[in-house]
Amino acid sequence: PWQFNCPQKIRQNPSSSAGQRFPLSDVIEAQQFDRDLLGRIFDVAGVMEDLEKDTDAHNILKGLAGEVLTTENAREFSSAAKGETLEDTIRTVEGYSDIIVLRHFKSGAAKQAAAAATIPVINAGDGPGQHPTQALLDVYTIQREIGRLDDIKVGLVGDLANGRTVRSLAYLLGKYHGVKLFFVAPDVVKMKDDIKDYLTSKDVEWEETSDLMDVASKCDVVYQTRIQRERFSDRTDLYAEARGKFIVDKHTMSRLQSHAVVLHPLPRLDEITVDVDSDPCAAYFRQAKNGLYIRMALLKLLLKVRCRRAFKS
Amino acid sequence: PWQFNCPQKIRQNPSSSAGQRFPLSDVIEAQQFDRDLLGRIFDVAGVMEDLEKDTDAHNILKGLAGEVLTTENAREFSSAAKGETLEDTIRTVEGYSDIIVLRHFKSGAAKQAAAAATIPVINAGDGPGQHPTQALLDVYTIQREIGRLDDIKVGLVGDLANGRTVRSLAYLLGKYHGVKLFFVAPDVVKMKDDIKDYLTSKDVEWEETSDLMDVASKCDVVYQTRIQRERFSDRTDLYAEARGKFIVDKHTMSRLQSHAVVLHPLPRLDEITVDVDSDPCAAYFRQAKNGLYIRMALLKLLLKVRCRRAFKS
Amino acid sequence: PWQFNCPQKIRQNPSSSAGQRFPLSDVIEAQQFDRDLLGRIFDVAGVMEDLEKDTDAHNILKGLAGEVLTTENAREFSSAAKGETLEDTIRTVEGYSDIIVLRHFKSGAAKQAAAAATIPVINAGDGPGQHPTQALLDVYTIQREIGRLDDIKVGLVGDLANGRTVRSLAYLLGKYHGVKLFFVAPDVVKMKDDIKDYLTSKDVEWEETSDLMDVASKCDVVYQTRIQRERFSDRTDLYAEARGKFIVDKHTMSRLQSHAVVLHPLPRLDEITVDVDSDPCAAYFRQAKNGLYIRMALLKLLLKVRCRRAFKS
Numbered sequence: 044p045w046q047f048n049c050p051q052k053i054r055q056n057p058s059s060s061a062g063q064r065f066p067l068s069d070v071i072e073a074q075q076f077d078r079d080l081l082g083r084i085f086d087v088a089g090v091m092e093d094l095e096k097d098t099d100a101h102n103i104l105k106g107l108a109g110e111v112l113t114t115e116n117a118r119e120f121s122s123a124a125k126g127e128t129l130e131d132t133i134r135t136v137e138g139y140s141d142i143i144v145l146r147h148f149k150s151g152a153a154k155q156a157a158a159a160a161t162i163p164v165i166n167a168g169d170g171p172g173q174h175p176t177q178a179l180l181d182v183y184t185i186q187r188e189i190g191r192l193d194d195i196k197v198g199l200v201g202d203l204a205n206g207r208t209v210r211s212l213a214y215l216l217g218k219y220h221g222v223k224l225f226f227v228a229p230d231v232v233k234m235k236d237d238i239k240d241y242l243t244s245k246d247v248e249w250e251e252t253s254d255l256m257d258v259a260s261k262c263d264v265v266y267q268t269r270i271q272r273e274r275f276s277d278r279t280d281l282y283a284e285a286r287g288k289f290i291v292d293k294h295t296m297s298r299l300q301s302h303a304v305v306l307h308p309l310p311r312l313d314e315i316t317v318d319v320d321s322d323p324c325a326a327y328f329r330q331a332k333n334g335l336y337i338r339m340a341l342l343k344l345l346l347k348v349r350c351r352r353a354f355k356s
Numbered sequence: 357p358w359q360f361n362c363p364q365k366i367r368q369n370p371s372s373s374a375g376q377r378f379p380l381s382d383v384i385e386a387q388q389f390d391r392d393l394l395g396r397i398f399d400v401a402g403v404m405e406d407l408e409k410d411t412d413a414h415n416i417l418k419g420l421a422g423e424v425l426t427t428e429n430a431r432e433f434s435s436a437a438k439g440e441t442l443e444d445t446i447r448t449v450e451g452y453s454d455i456i457v458l459r460h461f462k463s464g465a466a467k468q469a470a471a472a473a474t475i476p477v478i479n480a481g482d483g484p485g486q487h488p489t490q491a492l493l494d495v496y497t498i499q500r501e502i503g504r505l506d507d508i509k510v511g512l513v514g515d516l517a518n519g520r521t522v523r524s525l526a527y528l529l530g531k532y533h534g535v536k537l538f539f540v541a542p543d544v545v546k547m548k549d550d551i552k553d554y555l556t557s558k559d560v561e562w563e564e565t566s567d568l569m570d571v572a573s574k575c576d577v578v579y580q581t582r583i584q585r586e587r588f589s590d591r592t593d594l595y596a597e598a599r600g601k602f603i604v605d606k607h608t609m610s611r612l613q614s615h616a617v618v619l620h621p622l623p624r625l626d627e628i629t630v631d632v633d634s635d636p637c638a639a640y641f642r643q644a645k646n647g648l649y650i651r652m653a654l655l656k657l658l659l660k661v662r663c664r665r666a667f668k669s
Numbered sequence: 670p671w672q673f674n675c676p677q678k679i680r681q682n683p684s685s686s687a688g689q690r691f692p693l694s695d696v697i698e699a700q701q702f703d704r705d706l707l708g709r710i711f712d713v714a715g716v717m718e719d720l721e722k723d724t725d726a727h728n729i730l731k732g733l734a735g736e737v738l739t740t741e742n743a744r745e746f747s748s749a750a751k752g753e754t755l756e757d758t759i760r761t762v763e764g765y766s767d768i769i770v771l772r773h774f775k776s777g778a779a780k781q782a783a784a785a786a787t788i789p790v791i792n793a794g795d796g797p798g799q800h801p802t803q804a805l806l807d808v809y810t811i812q813r814e815i816g817r818l819d820d821i822k823v824g825l826v827g828d829l830a831n832g833r834t835v836r837s838l839a840y841l842l843g844k845y846h847g848v849k850l851f852f853v854a855p856d857v858v859k860m861k862d863d864i865k866d867y868l869t870s871k872d873v874e875w876e877e878t879s880d881l882m883d884v885a886s887k888c889d890v891v892y893q894t895r896i897q898r899e900r901f902s903d904r905t906d907l908y909a910e911a912r913g914k915f916i917v918d919k920h921t922m923s924r925l926q927s928h929a930v931v932l933h934p935l936p937r938l939d940e941i942t943v944d945v946d947s948d949p950c951a952a953y954f955r956q957a958k959n960g961l962y963i964r965m966a967l968l969k970l971l972l973k974v975r976c977r978r979a980f981k982s
Contacts, residue, residue, distance in 0.1 A: 269751075328760045444935065451958035
């Protein structure tokens with residue numbers, strides 16, 4: 044876990060949605076967000092983005108960055124290596140911090156940490172579990188690039204069974220109207236039934252197909268993902284087959300509508316060829332940058348809660 | 357080693373004990389501190405604690421935090437891996453720093469580093485050697501929780517042979533009047549004769565016992581420690597026996613006097629059961645937090661020395 | 670790769686060489702620098718050095734330090750471990766940074782990174798390739814210690830075949846007039862022909878010798894280097910022989926002219942004996958400190974380019 048010390052500026056600046064309480068005290072999973080809440084987060088992320096473009100306001104942005112204490116390899120170098128529980132680590136670290144951003148190899152670790160903590164916890168990915176800030180930046184990027192989240196067609200491509208980002212994204216898109224999803228996945232990593240059932244219950248249309256070119260021509264967003272080698276253990280033959288099946292290349296790009304975009308949570312291997320990078324429809328590096336604004340917005344909104352807490356106690 | 361760049365605020369602010377010279381230029385071992393010096397450090401730590409509670413003064417606190425360059429794994433990634441001596445590393449690093457906080461696997465490394473350095477060195481634990489800042493925060497916590505360090509009864513529990521914190525704590529308690537110590541340890545990790553002899557020479561009463569319940573009912577402070585697996589190499593049978601012998605649980609807590617506290621240097625395994633954590637007498641997380649104030653106080657006091665040095669040269 | 674966030678001070682302060690464009694947008698290899706450019710960098714480094722001595726200006730210096738996000742072990746913990754290309758890493762990281770300082774195990778990585786980046790890249794060593802900031806601090810140190818770079822005699826000692834610093838230094842010295850170089854190397858690690866040919870083409874005199882005492886008595890600068898064990902694989906006999914051959918000790922120092930200095934890029938093993946450290950002619954720790962000023966100067970000069978770029982776009 045790494046820590047983030049509460050910047051004064053955040054405490055002093057009036058919020059853009061002053062008077063309105065931010066309802067979350069932790070960010071643990073995509074299920075916590077509805078469209079209103081997503082809208083409020085997007086507003087704050089937009090303010091962050093504007094600030095960065097204004098050179099004079101650059102130092103405000105820097106003020107928001109606070110001070111970060113990080114550990115890259117807590118599994119080996121923290122007290123966890125001596126057998127300390129996650130709860131004890133959290134209770135120790137929160138004495139020195141204003142917010143905890145936790146990346147952990149175990150599913151459910153973020154919820155466990157939030158239960159132990161008296162300060163906000165942000166889940167930065169807990170194993171095969173959730174990665175909610177990635178999902179938030181994905182929908183924020185669609186809003187920024189396409190201009191709307193209602194009435195869109197989205198193709199989800201690649202490892203749909205294990206990819207936590209694509210599962211969370213499907214979940215969040217279920218909050219909007221008139222969304223149609225296309226699932227394009229190798230047989231061994233098809234979208235699982237829990238997400239399909241959820242979408243059906245939300246009246247979200249979906250279909251499975253293996254015609255990537257057709258999907259490219261119809262969709263507003265093509266969301267490509269990496270086939271993860273570690274999911275195949277020693278079945279390298281299956282991995283090789285799955286990995287080569289659905290590639291986004293110049294040929295695929297030529298079928299896109301001019302307003303459409305290709306997204307990818309990164310890192311990328313060869314599921315998007317590099318000659319595509321210069322295409323204006325290739326939006327994945329802009330998407331990565333949006334992660335900065337979304338995470339700043341979450342820090343700002345969550346720290347307000349903390350500051351309120353501090354004043355009450 | 358990691359570095360701490362001297363904050364301006366420290367240089368400019370008048371010290372709370374202005375005019376009085378801080379006598380240490382490095383913090384290497386518990387033996388360096390007498391009760392007067394401990395009192396001065398406690399005063400500064402108390403100021404730090406007050407500052408943190410005052411929200412408006414929070415930025416003063418942040419100013420004291422300075423800028424830290426850290427390495428988690430110097431053994432592998434620093435020039436030490438190429439065979440550089442500790443002295444050469446220190447002489448290089450001090451060119452970029454105002455103070456060096458060193459954690460090292462070798463006993464005596466802090467003294468060796470201080471001899472080479474022209475800036476202050478703080479020993480943050482050198483192998484089985486000393487860990488003086490832990491000992492300082494331990495006595496500071498007793499002062500804060502019990503209100504005094506004279507005329508107290510302290511039970512030291514667990515690994516008393518190898519635990520450097522408990523040995524340093526016994527050493528520091530020898531500076532106070534009317535202290536009585538109880539040693540509660542499995543046979544294989546009993547308190548060693550050097551500390552017993554030192555205490556006897558200082559007229560500190562001590563006794564060995566295996567009756568933890570009796571100790572709990574008599575003491576102002578029960579100081580529990582972890583049995584360290586690495587001390588038993590392949591004798592897992594001895595480890596298991598030692599580890600299970602003296603556990604602080606709800607039953608033990610029920611015997612404590614209402615003003616008494618349980619301390620632990622952390623990390624904890626199961627030598628204190630987690631159902632004890634919510635008991636107001638369980639003070640170990642408050643103790644961990646006190647580490648922040650004590651270390652800030654040391655930085656402030658040592659950096660004054662450095663600044664004086666800088667002005668002279 | 671680690672990142673450096675552009676400090677406001679740099680953007681606002683007028684440069685000491687205002688109006689004059691800094692011609693580089695990246696620092697990749699020693700070949701990029703001519704004497705005029707070296708002179709301009711030295712001027713800025715000198716300003717940095719003066720600032721540090723002025724206590725009141727210390728905070729200006731601190732402002733220049735910016736905020737650094739670092740990773741010690743990107744090979745294991747970054748997305749590179751999942752197969753991400755260096756280009757993709759750079760494109761992601763540049764969204765959060767103002768400048769990238771890259772240390773990489775692969776020769777040519779810095780050039781590759783600079784081609785992908787839209788922000789400045791500084792090569793902090795790419796495998797057996799270049800390490801230009803080390804070469805710059807070396808010539809800066811000679812200028813500071815000896816007072817000139819023209820008309821000097823320099824002895825290069827140790828591993829001249831593999832040492833990238835000594836090769837870069839020879840290259841830069843080729844820019845000055847009346848330089849004479851002496852190569853003192855064990856047979857297995859002699860200076861290679863490409864550098865000899867380059868020097869000859871620049872009318873730089875050079876000779877090979879094994880008489881270190883004679884070189885010490887004639888030179889203004891003795892530049893000692895470490896024999897790197899990893900270059901000898903399993904030929905430990907050759908390594909031992911090479912390592913013991915040319916040692917700078919008190920006896921060697923006694924032959925130096927009083928104005929002469931011994932330099933070393935550090936880390937040092939036993940090729941300079943420790944009893945030499947206190948000799949005023951032993952300049953290697955001052956040399957290490959100069960690295961701070963040179964790198965600050967490069968940051969300042971390169972960030973101006975970036976800020977100009979930002980204002981134009």
